[in-house]
Amino acid sequence: MDNKHIIGVFDEEDALMEAVHEVKEKGFRIGEIYSPYPLHEAIEAMGKTSRFAFVAFLYGFAGAAAVLAFMYYTAVIDWPVNYGGKPTNAFPSFIVVTIIITILTVTILSLLTFSVRAKIYPGKAYILPDARSTDDKFVVIFDKSLLNGKQTELEDILKQKGAVEVYEKELKPEN
Amino acid sequence: MYKTEVRGPLILGDKNYRQISSDIIAPIDRPAPLWWKAVFGLGILATLFGLFAMYQTVAKGIGTWGVNNSVGWGWEIINFVWWIGIGHAGTAFSIFLLILRQKWRTSINRAAEAMTVVAVGAAAIFPALHMGRVWLAFYIFPYPNSRGPLWVNFNSPLFWDFIAISAYLLISASFWYYGMVPDFATIRDKATSKIKKAVYGFFAFGWTGSTSEWLRYEALSYVLGGIAAVLVVSVHSIVSTDFAVSVIPGWHTTVFPPYFVVGAIFSGFAMVMTLMIIIRKMYKFQDYVTNSHLDAIARILIFISLIMGTAYATEIFVAWYSGSQYEMFTFFKNRITGDYTFQFWAMVVCNAIIPQLFWFKKIRQNLTIAFIISLLINLGMWYERFNILITSLSKDYLPSSWVTYHPTWVEVGVYIGTLGIFITGVLLFFKFIPMIAISEVKSILKVTSIKKNESKISSHGQ
Numbered sequence: 178m179d180n181k182h183i184i185g186v187f188d189e190e191d192a193l194m195e196a197v198h199e200v201k202e203k204g205f206r207i208g209e210i211y212s213p214y215p216l217h218e219a220i221e222a223m224g225k226t227s228r229f230a231f232v233a234f235l236y237g238f239a240g241a242a243a244v245l246a247f248m249y250y251t252a253v254i255d256w257p258v259n260y261g262g263k264p265t266n267a268f269p270s271f272i273v274v275t276i277i278i279t280i281l282t283v284t285i286l287s288l289l290t291f292s293v294r295a296k297i298y299p300g301k302a303y304i305l306p307d308a309r310s311t312d313d314k315f316v317v318i319f320d321k322s323l324l325n326g327k328q329t330e331l332e333d334i335l336k337q338k339g340a341v342e343v344y345e346k347e348l349k350p351e352n
Numbered sequence: 353m354y355k356t357e358v359r360g361p362l363i364l365g366d367k368n369y370r371q372i373s374s375d376i377i378a379p380i381d382r383p384a385p386l387w388w389k390a391v392f393g394l395g396i397l398a399t400l401f402g403l404f405a406m407y408q409t410v411a412k413g414i415g416t417w418g419v420n421n422s423v424g425w426g427w428e429i430i431n432f433v434w435w436i437g438i439g440h441a442g443t444a445f446s447i448f449l450l451i452l453r454q455k456w457r458t459s460i461n462r463a464a465e466a467m468t469v470v471a472v473g474a475a476a477i478f479p480a481l482h483m484g485r486v487w488l489a490f491y492i493f494p495y496p497n498s499r500g501p502l503w504v505n506f507n508s509p510l511f512w513d514f515i516a517i518s519a520y521l522l523i524s525a526s527f528w529y530y531g532m533v534p535d536f537a538t539i540r541d542k543a544t545s546k547i548k549k550a551v552y553g554f555f556a557f558g559w560t561g562s563t564s565e566w567l568r569y570e571a572l573s574y575v576l577g578g579i580a581a582v583l584v585v586s587v588h589s590i591v592s593t594d595f596a597v598s599v600i601p602g603w604h605t606t607v608f609p610p611y612f613v614v615g616a617i618f619s620g621f622a623m624v625m626t627l628m629i630i631i632r633k634m635y636k637f638q639d640y641v642t643n644s645h646l647d648a649i650a651r652i653l654i655f656i657s658l659i660m661g662t663a664y665a666t667e668i669f670v671a672w673y674s675g676s677q678y679e680m681f682t683f684f685k686n687r688i689t690g691d692y693t694f695q696f697w698a699m700v701v702c703n704a705i706i707p708q709l710f711w712f713k714k715i716r717q718n719l720t721i722a723f724i725i726s727l728l729i730n731l732g733m734w735y736e737r738f739n740i741l742i743t744s745l746s747k748d749y750l751p752s753s754w755v756t757y758h759p760t761w762v763e764v765g766v767y768i769g770t771l772g773i774f775i776t777g778v779l780l781f782f783k784f785i786p787m788i789a790i791s792e793v794k795s796i797l798k799v800t801s802i803k804k805n806e807s808k809i810s811s812h813g814q
Contacts, residue, residue: 190798209562209563209564210562210563211560211561211562211563212561212563212566213369213373213534213538213561213790213791213794214534214566214791214792214794214795215566215567215569215570215791215795216563216566219563220563220566220567223563223564225563225564225567226567227567227568227571229568229571229572229575230571230574230575233575233579237579247494248506251494251503251506252503252506255501255503256500256501256502256503258505260507267506267507270506270507271506271507273512273516273586273590273593274506274511274512274515276582276586277512277515277516277519277583277586277590278515278519280519280523280579280580280582280583281519281522281523283575283576283579284522284523284526284527284576284579284580285522287572287575287576288526288530288572291530291568291569291571291572292557294568295564295565295567295568295569296558296565297533297557297558297559297565298557298558299554299555299557300554300558301557301558302558303558303559303560304560305541305560308541309541310560310561311534311537311538311540311541311542311559311560311561312369312370312373312538312541312542313368313369313370313373
């Protein structure tokens, strides 16, 4: 399959962002931006949002309900033990375990969600257009098939905004 | 965006991004230095001795320890609480300071989290051994078993403790690991040897640093940070309930949870200081672990030391104010004076008095003295746990059951073993994992050295 991309390499975060805003204004569709550290401006420019916090809240809610129900079942229904006549549904002392297990549930399910949504897992075949982007370069890529022959215009903008390299590359998954 | 001008630049030496990666990765590429090999060898020896002591414990039974009917909890629980305390700074550092958007954490959090994981792992050995028949340790899991099914007692602090410690170990390890994923990718992409590329590539989980990854990565770290912040407070509170819900004089007090939490953060921060001074000195990371980083830790230590002093004073006041003769006896006849005077005053001097020397700027900046003080704090914290456990247990309500307690070589051996495990674990971390969070340090480069870079903005990367 043809998977040719135009790749712009920048030295500076600011130069990259200027270029990104410019090409967006001119109507180009950005494929993806790669950076050595999180760039909030870039994430915004890509129009990406995440409902992670809300999902994590649901996990926590489910975890808390499940563990409370479990403790109620074991301590009250399945095998009630008489501790000196105290109520078997010892709600206040169930709270400690509930809190910890809720945190544990949120953590484990959030890690799984992250793994699924961001597609980060062991043995993944990844596509990294320019290997220097995990070190010191900021990289923006464009799908060539979507450019409709405006490739030179794009390359000019990138270079004018301070790209140190602009080149064409066929992207292949690495392992 | 705010600037951390109060603290001065957090990265010295006018670095660019590439220099940051190569500086931090350098110890992984270099062969291990001689001091590393020597200390590692010592650590392995200590670990082997500890394993032998553990073997004695398991093969012959708890009778090889010095504990008895009165002092049922000896060195094992002292050391358990001590290690858990040390293991608190990782979370306190990376999570509290992450939520508070403190940028100076970036150079330190990785090492603090590594320390946490190793220390909590070392701590977990003690309660497991203390069960006596460690091969039946799985009884503590609440699972549908053939013994009834007899469920665990959800009202017992000992069960809470088990849940809290296991959850803490799991969560801090995963938080630590996910923090390293982008850095593993950096090593993968800079590696020249094929094996290294494959190994670090495997651990990098296919990270590329695209916006869709960073978006979720940051969301994940804030979710985990927010939720795990509770753990900083809860884990040691729960450990303290092991003591506080009993009726032993000196334990039965409401100040215990906050007192334990603060003590834990105190010893953890002191251990972070110890490690950061070692890292800075041995790996020449002065540009990343600057004087202002260590200064910040020292200032926190002054503050926590004041809280510790207040807690000690509160305990003594409440012992008198309660009007209970047993409390009075424990504090005034068995701690301040009496058989355990040395341990009590060692605790007060090391924890409440010596750290106050950090008020002097000269002492904060003299790393030799700071290093010694950081070690003394952890010594003092060990004595604190000794005080709590041994003084209260050896002389309680019934004078006929008063005993003295001496650890046997097996108990000392297990402790030495955990020290060995800690040392080897930390050294392996130094060697194979980037000691400083590369991507996080890069993200603060512009902000913290902004003035320097304004004039020559194009100096980054050529």
